[in-house]
Amino acid sequence: MRRAVYPGSFDPVTFGHLDIIRRSAGLVDELIIGVLVNHAKTPLFSAEERVNMLKDVTKNLPNVRVESFSGLSVDFLEMCNARFIVRGLRAITDFEYELQMAQTNRIMSPGIDTIFLTTSLEYAYLSSTTVKEVALYGGDISRFVPGIVADKIAERVSHIKKAEKTDNIS
Numbered sequence: 001m002r003r004a005v006y007p008g009s010f011d012p013v014t015f016g017h018l019d020i021i022r023r024s025a026g027l028v029d030e031l032i033i034g035v036l037v038n039h040a041k042t043p044l045f046s047a048e049e050r051v052n053m054l055k056d057v058t059k060n061l062p063n064v065r066v067e068s069f070s071g072l073s074v075d076f077l078e079m080c081n082a083r084f085i086v087r088g089l090r091a092i093t094d095f096e097y098e099l100q101m102a103q104t105n106r107i108m109s110p111g112i113d114t115i116f117l118t119t120s121l122e123y124a125y126l127s128s129t130t131v132k133e134v135a136l137y138g139g140d141i142s143r144f145v146p147g148i149v150a151d152k153i154a155e156r157v158s159h160i161k162k163a164e165k166t167d168n169i170s
């Protein structure tokens with residue numbers, strides 16, 4: 001069984017992530033999307049919300065499973081009995097960090113290999129951070145994320161804006 005894990009924050013999932021998911025799912029028997037629970041960062045969406053959005057947008061891909069995890073990716077891979085880490089490369093700026101991570105992971109777990117997929121050109125500019133910024137300033141994000149994700153972001157942004165208004169009044 002050729003099994004891979006695609007780890008990331010996915011806060012939230014974008015068309016760029018989905019492109020990598022579709023393409024890497026075609027390379028392996030099973031792809032597990034590992035949603036990282038990072039206690040050092042405050043995400044826009046909880047791990048459970050991120051997992052549910054990913055489940056929703058990958059429901060047409062039968063060999064894709066979504067789980068959350070905390071700690072080291074290599075430990076999660078060993079737990080899942082997976083041998084490959086999937087990562088996407090957008091630009092040269094991603095490369096330095098990704099190379100360092102891949103080499104570190106290989107030192108920690110020599111049996112695990114990282115597979116890099118270069119982003120499709122139409123998504124090369126896209127990151128979850130940009131999507132959140134555009135949404136916070138009222139921009140249209142429908143070209144960046146699936147409809148159900150855009151709706152969730154709109155809901156969260158309006159909640160944040162309401163809370164800010166209440167704070168300013170009091």
Ligand code: ADP
Nearest residue numbers: 008009010016017087088089119123126127128
């Ligand atoms: P970010 O917050 O940078 O969007 P994540 O931590 O969720 O990213 O990313 C998980 C993986 O997905 C990383 O390998 C990242 O390089 C990759 N990735 C993110 N956006 C894209 C994209 N638009 N095209 C290809 N790969 C991407």
